[in-house]
Amino acid sequence: MGKITLDIERYDPDKKAQFFQSFQIPWEKRDMTVLEGLFYIQENMDDSLSFRTSCRSAVCGSCAMHINGQHRLACNTLFSVLKTNKVTIRPLAHLPVQKDLCVDMSPFWEKYEKTMPYLMPGSPPPEEERIQSEGQRAEIDVVIDCIQCACCYSSCPVTLTSKDYLGPAALLKIDRFLKDSRDEAKGKRLETADSPFGVWRCHNVYNCQRSCPKKLDPPRSIVNIKRGILGKELRP
Amino acid sequence: MRYHEVIVVGGGLAGLRAAIAVNERNVSVAVLSKVHPLRSHTVAAQGGVNAPLGNHPRGHYDNWEKHAYDTIKGSDFLADQDAVIRMTREAAARILEMEHWGCPFSRTPEGKIAQRPFGGAGFPRTCYVADTTGHALLHTVYEQTVRFQQAAERKEMVLYPEWLITNLAVEGEECRGLVAMEMATGRLETFLAEAVIFATGGAGRLYGNSTNALINTGMGMAVPYWAGIPLKDMEFIQFHPTTLYGKNVLITEGARGEGGFLVNNKGERFLANYADSGKAMEVAPRDIISRNMTKEITEGRGFEGGYLHLDLRHLGREKILARLPGIREICLEFAGIDPIDEPIPVQPGQHYTMGGIDCTTECETRIKGFYAAGEAACVSVHGANRLGGNSLLETLVFGQIAGDRAAEYVQTKTQREQGKKALEETLARTEEKIKKTLNSTGKEHPSKIRDAMQDLMVKDVGIFRNGQGLKEASEGLRDLKERCRDIKINYKGRAWNQALVIALELEGSLDVAEAVVAGALAREESRGSHSRTDFSKRDDQNWLRHTLCFFTPEGPRLEYSEVRPGPFKIAERKY
Ligand SMILES: Cc1cc2nc3c(=O)[nH]c(=O)nc-3n(C[C@H](O)[C@H](O)[C@H](O)COP(=O)(O)OP(=O)(O)OC[C@H]3O[C@@H](n4cnc5c(N)ncnc54)[C@H](O)[C@@H]3O)c2cc1C
Ligand code: FES
Numbered sequence: 001m002g003k004i005t006l007d008i009e010r011y012d013p014d015k016k017a018q019f020f021q022s023f024q025i026p027w028e029k030r031d032m033t034v035l036e037g038l039f040y041i042q043e044n045m046d047d048s049l050s051f052r053t054s055c056r057s058a059v060c061g062s063c064a065m066h067i068n069g070q071h072r073l074a075c076n077t078l079f080s081v082l083k084t085n086k087v088t089i090r091p092l093a094h095l096p097v098q099k100d101l102c103v104d105m106s107p108f109w110e111k112y113e114k115t116m117p118y119l120m121p122g123s124p125p126p127e128e129e130r131i132q133s134e135g136q137r138a139e140i141d142v143v144i145d146c147i148q149c150a151c152c153y154s155s156c157p158v159t160l161t162s163k164d165y166l167g168p169a170a171l172l173k174i175d176r177f178l179k180d181s182r183d184e185a186k187g188k189r190l191e192t193a194d195s196p197f198g199v200w201r202c203h204n205v206y207n208c209q210r211s212c213p214k215k216l217d218p219p220r221s222i223v224n225i226k227r228g229i230l231g232k233e234l235r236p
Numbered sequence: 237m238r239y240h241e242v243i244v245v246g247g248g249l250a251g252l253r254a255a256i257a258v259n260e261r262n263v264s265v266a267v268l269s270k271v272h273p274l275r276s277h278t279v280a281a282q283g284g285v286n287a288p289l290g291n292h293p294r295g296h297y298d299n300w301e302k303h304a305y306d307t308i309k310g311s312d313f314l315a316d317q318d319a320v321i322r323m324t325r326e327a328a329a330r331i332l333e334m335e336h337w338g339c340p341f342s343r344t345p346e347g348k349i350a351q352r353p354f355g356g357a358g359f360p361r362t363c364y365v366a367d368t369t370g371h372a373l374l375h376t377v378y379e380q381t382v383r384f385q386q387a388a389e390r391k392e393m394v395l396y397p398e399w400l401i402t403n404l405a406v407e408g409e410e411c412r413g414l415v416a417m418e419m420a421t422g423r424l425e426t427f428l429a430e431a432v433i434f435a436t437g438g439a440g441r442l443y444g445n446s447t448n449a450l451i452n453t454g455m456g457m458a459v460p461y462w463a464g465i466p467l468k469d470m471e472f473i474q475f476h477p478t479t480l481y482g483k484n485v486l487i488t489e490g491a492r493g494e495g496g497f498l499v500n501n502k503g504e505r506f507l508a509n510y511a512d513s514g515k516a517m518e519v520a521p522r523d524i525i526s527r528n529m530t531k532e533i534t535e536g537r538g539f540e541g542g543y544l545h546l547d548l549r550h551l552g553r554e555k556i557l558a559r560l561p562g563i564r565e566i567c568l569e570f571a572g573i574d575p576i577d578e579p580i581p582v583q584p585g586q587h588y589t590m591g592g593i594d595c596t597t598e599c600e601t602r603i604k605g606f607y608a609a610g611e612a613a614c615v616s617v618h619g620a621n622r623l624g625g626n627s628l629l630e631t632l633v634f635g636q637i638a639g640d641r642a643a644e645y646v647q648t649k650t651q652r653e654q655g656k657k658a659l660e661e662t663l664a665r666t667e668e669k670i671k672k673t674l675n676s677t678g679k680e681h682p683s684k685i686r687d688a689m690q691d692l693m694v695k696d697v698g699i700f701r702n703g704q705g706l707k708e709a710s711e712g713l714r715d716l717k718e719r720c721r722d723i724k725i726n727y728k729g730r731a732w733n734q735a736l737v738i739a740l741e742l743e744g745s746l747d748v749a750e751a752v753v754a755g756a757l758a759r760e761e762s763r764g765s766h767s768r769t770d771f772s773k774r775d776d777q778n779w780l781r782h783t784l785c786f787f788t789p790e791g792p793r794l795e796y797s798e799v800r801p802g803p804f805k806i807a808e809r810k811y
Pocket of ligand 1 (some may be wrong): 245248249269270271272276277285369399400402437447449487625626628799
């Protein structure tokens with residue numbers, strides 16, 4: 001099926017060297033993914049290439065990287081979708097590179113942890129489940145599927161310039177609990193989001209929304225949080 | 237050298253639940269995992285988790301005894317009945333706890349946890365979160381570990397993400413700790429501990445056509461196996477009937493539970509033509525459906541290339557969007573097919589490792605201070621075949637038990653922080669092995685040997701097996717071990733050296749694969765997932781017993797142990 005050229009931004013921590021390297025690989029089958037392309041290089045051409053992966057089915061969030069101008073998951077990006085056989089790959093932006101496509105995710109996780117990312121109910125648990133109506137459950141449907149891949153974080157221009165900005169994923173996490181009928185720590189959550197590094201830093205660029213491989217909508221969550229802070233609820 | 241009272245290896249559902257149990261008793265704990273916990277294989281589970289809550293209109297008369305019986309029957313009577321009863325009695329408590337911790341379960345009209353029917357179960361008892369149950373459960377327990385880490389009132393809980401465990405340090409009959417490699421730097425470190433819990437998941441990637449994450453190499457079973465703990469019932473490997481053709485991404489059983497049809501190239505719902513699936517049809521147990529699908533394909537009623545159709549179209553757009561959105565996404569992303577308009581091409585694929593690290597109902601092993609839980613362990617609750625929805629349950633129930641027992645053990649231990657020397661020695665041995673591996677100047681990238689192993693396992697140790705094929709597999713594995721002496725790694729750096737990781741794990745995979753083959757070759761009967769074409773009947777007289785496989789440098793050595801009976805009578809397994 002022809003060939004694909006992969007230009008990969010690499011980093012060698014031993015030599016502290018950053019460079020681009022070009023690989024030509026065979027396009028073996030119609031549904032070949034970028035991840036499969038990277039494996040081809042690692043196993044047949046250059047075993048020093050490093051990248052993260054685990055589930056290879058777009059649910060674990062390991063394999064996010066910058067592919068032809070957009071942050072995406074390598075495992076669910078078919079070459080055919082890119083509509084070109086020249087592909088440029090860089091590591092996730094705005095996070096320190098450890099080696100090649102492996103970045104240090106700790107700044108991202110630290111922000112996740114800052115949001116008190118766990119249910120805070122107001123009362124001790126009942127004997128059975130907490131009752132949540134189907135309607136209440138539907139409210140959180142749009143905010144629970146985040147896989148913490150950091151595509152949104154790395155696409156956001158504000159995370160580049162403002163080191164402490166919580167970023168879209170962490171703000172979505174705050175909204176996930178704000179929207180949960182079982183959670184009773186709304187005040188604390190809004191306070192976290194109302195900090196100098198919270199929602200007001202967002203510049204409404206919408207890159208996060210465009211890059212989310214799970215089609216989530218962090219800007220909507222950010223608006224919802226802002227309305228919460230201002231004492232109003234967003235109507236659907 | 238680092239020190240934690242308890243070290244949990246594995247950041248999946250079992251490992252994290254265990255760590256919480258340890259820390260709840262105010263014992264310090266560290267979780268080591270070769271990927272960030274949220275990247276563990278658990279996150280991919282789709283369909284749901286079983287508990288006899290009776291929330292479904294048709295589930296009113298469900299209870300733990302019926303759940304236990306279904307599980308034991310599903311296991312083809314190889315499960316230990318006391319272990320199963322333990323699990324089903326605690327099921328409701330563990331699931332309600334997850335709800336209390338915030339798990340966003342789908343709901344019934346009354347606002348209770350929703351339940352759906354699953355194969356082999358007498359009642360709809362599978363609690364679910366749309367079709368992303370594993371994701372929701374794993375994220376929920378992980379959230380709780382963050383809460384525990386942020387709480388000041390207890391001893392510490394520390395996470396070490398992206399550390400690969402390479403060896404255990406055992407002195408006499410006691411576990412002293414382990415040696416691990418930080419993958420980002422390649423640095424080795426010793427971890428001293430009073431107790432160690434292994435929750436390292438399954439070994440699906442012994443096979444090429446697996447639904448498992450790529451990280452499920454079996455190394456997590458090999459480490460205790462090398463240290464002298466037997467692997468139990470390894471010949472029982474579950475194949476899932478419906479994996480996306482060519483990619484083996486799972487199409488959840490929920491898709492059939494919701495009413496999907498399996499169809500051959502003549503447009504027939506062929507399950508009707510087989511005695512063992514004719515009644516239950518698409519919700520018959522997995523082993524039965526996988527075998528009947530394989531027969532259809534080999535007898536020429538599959539589609540070109542070897543697959544069948546899973547048809548959801550009659551469910552309608554609405555139901556597919558509401559109940560199976562993840563499945564639709566998988567089809568769109570990985571195959572470019574919309575199940576609303578087209579049938580899904582599916583084939584059976586390796587799915588679950590019933591066997592594992594031999595342990596008791598309390599998760600103890602024959603090495604003091606060493607515990608096992610989750611898919612890596614074999615308690616045994618799944619026997620010869622696991623029912624869908626029971627393994628997430630197992631991780632929660634036995635994760636908690638392992639954590640409790642380990643913490644209790646630590647609290648009663650008088651001599652602490654023993655075994656530093658043993659750890660240093662293990663470190664030196666490991667360092668030497670890594671240097672040797674990095675310096676190898678042979679011919680092949682280790683992934684080529686891994687690929688050959690995966691092909692061999694699919695071909696000879698798959699859904700149907702026979703003596704001849706298993707003997708060939710056994711020889712084949714020996715040859716592959718030979719080939720391992722002749723690998724080549726060009727990259728000599730230590731940071732994120734993934735060729736090195738493949739080589740280290742491959743050694744574990746090959747040894748665990750040998751245990752599977754040895755057990756399968758010896759077991760001259762067909763039971764549950766183990767189908768011998770040369771011994772097609774179940775043989776309770778000779779084989780109602782567990783296989784125990786011990787590591788020796790010359791190859792696996794087998795022993796057997798009795799299946800623990802209980803209140804349920806052993807019968808033919810018919811649906
Ligand atoms: C696609 C799919 C769908 C499934 N759906 C369902 C379902 O609907 N219901 C159900 O009940 N079950 C389901 N299962 C099965 C279930 O998901 C697993 O059995 C369960 O999640 C295993 O959890 P665990 O905690 O034991 O292991 P895992 O989640 O696999 O975690 C293992 C952990 O061990 C770590 N580890 C392993 N080896 C090492 C090492 N050497 N060094 C360091 N760390 C190591 C890994 O990093 C990981 O953190 C499904 C399985 C698959 C494949
Ligand atoms: S490998 Fe898990 S999301 Fe891509």
